[in-house]
Amino acid sequence: MKQCMERLYNGLIKENPTFVLMLGMCPTLAVTTSAINGLGMGLSTMVVLALSNFLISALRKVIPDKVRIPAYIVIIATFVTLVELLLHAYIPVLHESLGIYISLIVVNCIILGRAEAYASKNKILPSLFDGIGMGLGFTMALTLIGLVREFLGAGTLFGFSGADLYGTPLPELLIGLVERWLDPNSSNETVRFFYKLLTDEIASFTPMGIMILAPGAFFVLAVLTAIQNVMKERGKAKGKDVSKIQSGCNSDCMNCSDSGCAKRLIEPEELDSEEVCDFDDLFDDENPGEEEAADE
Amino acid sequence: MNDSIVQLIVIALGSSLVSNVVLSQFLGLCPFLGVSKKVKTAAGMGGAVIFVITLASLVAGLLYEFILVPLGITFLKTIVFILVIAALVQFVELFLKKYVKSLYKALGVFLPLITTNCAVLGVAITNVNLEYNLLTSVVNGFATSVGFAIAIIILAGIREKIEYNDIPKPFRGMPIVLVTAGLMAIAFCGFAGLI
Numbered sequence: 001m002k003q004c005m006e007r008l009y010n011g012l013i014k015e016n017p018t019f020v021l022m023l024g025m026c027p028t029l030a031v032t033t034s035a036i037n038g039l040g041m042g043l044s045t046m047v048v049l050a051l052s053n054f055l056i057s058a059l060r061k062v063i064p065d066k067v068r069i070p071a072y073i074v075i076i077a078t079f080v081t082l083v084e085l086l087l088h089a090y091i092p093v094l095h096e097s098l099g100i101y102i103s104l105i106v107v108n109c110i111i112l113g114r115a116e117a118y119a120s121k122n123k124i125l126p127s128l129f130d131g132i133g134m135g136l137g138f139t140m141a142l143t144l145i146g147l148v149r150e151f152l153g154a155g156t157l158f159g160f161s162g163a164d165l166y167g168t169p170l171p172e173l174l175i176g177l178v179e180r181w182l183d184p185n186s187s188n189e190t191v192r193f194f195y196k197l198l199t200d201e202i203a204s205f206t207p208m209g210i211m212i213l214a215p216g217a218f219f220v221l222a223v224l225t226a227i228q229n230v231m232k233e234r235g236k237a238k239g240k241d242v243s244k245i246q247s248g249c250n251s252d253c254m255n256c257s258d259s260g261c262a263k264r265l266i267e268p269e270e271l272d273s274e275e276v277c278d279f280d281d282l283f284d285d286e287n288p289g290e291e292e293a294a295d296e
Numbered sequence: 297m298n299d300s301i302v303q304l305i306v307i308a309l310g311s312s313l314v315s316n317v318v319l320s321q322f323l324g325l326c327p328f329l330g331v332s333k334k335v336k337t338a339a340g341m342g343g344a345v346i347f348v349i350t351l352a353s354l355v356a357g358l359l360y361e362f363i364l365v366p367l368g369i370t371f372l373k374t375i376v377f378i379l380v381i382a383a384l385v386q387f388v389e390l391f392l393k394k395y396v397k398s399l400y401k402a403l404g405v406f407l408p409l410i411t412t413n414c415a416v417l418g419v420a421i422t423n424v425n426l427e428y429n430l431l432t433s434v435v436n437g438f439a440t441s442v443g444f445a446i447a448i449i450i451l452a453g454i455r456e457k458i459e460y461n462d463i464p465k466p467f468r469g470m471p472i473v474l475v476t477a478g479l480m481a482i483a484f485c486g487f488a489g490l491i
Contacts, residue, residue, distance in 0.1 A: 229469065254345055
């Protein structure tokens with residue numbers, strides 16, 4: 001049981017698939033236009049991940065080593081088809097808004113990565129919990145990114161604006177809060193100045209529509225990876241072990257050309273003789289920092 | 297589905313520029329970010345993707361129309377497509393290695409990277425979802441992959457230029473590439489009025 005709890009913690013915080021391992025970036029960027037989409041995608045992925053981990057672990061002694069990858073893909077694709085049909089039948093709204101990305105859970109590298117790295121070598125119960133933990137970590141990350149993008153881009157949270165929740169629109173609500181602390185008719189010049197500054201600022205708030213469009217996704221991810229770089233540097237300075245356990249291809253997708261399979265495949269002689277650039281030391285070790293998830 | 301030339305052009309423009317496969321649909325992000333350090337390798341990758349996606353759209357379209365639909369097992373499309381694409385890429389690699397040496401030299405190293413590329417499966421499933429016929433499927437596949445090639449070559453060009461820039465330390469490496477991609481995505485939003 002202890003091992004199972006450890007697996008949950010590992011997936012949620014220590015090796016969070018999005019914030020720490022940077023896996024499965026395509027769906028992360030594509031569906032996080034709102035918190036509810038992120039949550040739906042995360043949970044669908046979690047179901048597939050837990051079930052496929054379970055089955056792959058159960059069959060780990062039956063599947064011949066040579067054909068294991070095709071076998072894993074068939075198992076994963078089966079569960080994805082199941083989830084897609086269930087969503088289509090019972091939550092058609094979500095099926096509509098996630099669209100093609102449900103089918104593409106098949107090629108999400110988290111799932112094949114966990115099958116390779118964990119489920120194929122471990123017992124059934126820890127593998128199941130590993131899937132649940134990783135899935136929950138992915139769900140949490142997607143929901144958080146969705147919340148940020150939705151709030152900045154549409155001014156709502158989970159589709160609710162301030163008006164729905166409290167009966168007053170968000171700006172008025174905030175202005176009310178400001179009035180509690182700062183008296184607009186105060187004799188103090190500074191208080192009046194700050195009151196005007198804050199209320200003007202709030203009243204002129206318009207959501208940045210670009211955040212829920214495609215470019216916003218890239219900017220959010222850019223900030224996330226920048227935070228990761230900082231955390232990694234700090235971890236290194238403190239002497240912590242910042243190299244993470246391998247995923248499927250022994251690396252994360254984002255640094256594929258620097259440390260992953262692409263490095264082996266693409267003009268190795270050119271890479272070797274290449275002048276070491278200034279920022280290469282940031283990506284020398286294979287994986288990013290540890291505390292990223294906690295930071296979020 | 298009306299198969300006039302105009303319709304095909306609209307589909308081609310739509311999937312190569314307006315809803316660009318990487319910059320607005322986020323498919324094939326891994327090679328887009330991973331293999332875009334140099335224009336030369338980016339062009340190789342673009343070429344390999346054009347080759348594989350066009351071929352995969354054709355094969356997937358044939359399979360869907362002549363096997364899955366007649367047997368009434370269209371719900372198995374995800375499983376069938378992913379296996380067929382993986383096998384197809386392996387087969388193409390072997391075939392090129394044996395018979396078309398020059399093409400293999402140019403594209404060979406990129407082929408294994410494309411096996412589980414989500415853009416390939418994405419295009420095949422989009423073709424089915426939008427009920428494209430065989431010809432429109434192939435045109436859509438070709439246009440989508442040309443969109444990918446355009447995006448990755450532009451990004452590689454920009455990356456070669458910013459290599460020597462003085463970038464704030466936390467943003468060095470991947471973050472600045474993502475910011476660049478975001479700016480490119482804004483530029484590609486401009487195509488939205490095209491059709």
